[in-house]
Amino acid sequence: MHFTAATLFVPLSALSLALGAAAAAVPRQDPHIADFRSFGLPGCAQDNQGVWTFTQSQLTGCQTFASFGDADVQSLLVGDISDGCSLKLYTDDACSEDELQAASGSCQSQADGFKSFLLSC
Structure with a gap:
């Protein structure tokens, strides 16, 4: 029996479509709360850490930035934070010094670096 790429393409694409539709129907059990991008330098433009x-x-x-592998976070570009939630940044590892409230769409900079954060709802 001889199959061509076109013969295999149709069934695989149909399977992908069916699986995608099924996945879209599943309710989200773990809702998105926030996302932000960290940088190793002030100003939210250089040394993008992800x-x-x-x-x-x-x-x-x-939570500490060091526990995620980014020990030198000097700025954060906040993408979004869900309504009713907050992101607070700190210059120490215990979420107690120099608290800074971060808002959606903002760039927060700290030349001495942010060491920890508290995301809560």
């Missing part, structure tokens, strides 16, 4: 995305199940109290 995007951080958090869901409801990841709200576990005070």
Whole structure:
């Protein structure tokens, strides 16, 4: 029996469509809470460290940037924060010094670096 790429393409694309439709119908059990991008320099433009995305199940109290591998975070570009939730940034590892409230769409800079954050709802 001889199959061509076109013969295999139709069934696989139909399967992908069916699986995609089924996945879209599943209700979200762990809602998105916030996302932000960290930078190693002030100003939210240089030394991009990547995007951080958090869901409801990841709200576990005070968290340090070092525990995620980014020990030198000097600025954060906040993408969005769900209504009723807040993101607070701190210059120490215990979420207690120099609290700064971050808002959606804002750039927060700290030359000495942010060491921890508290995301809560």
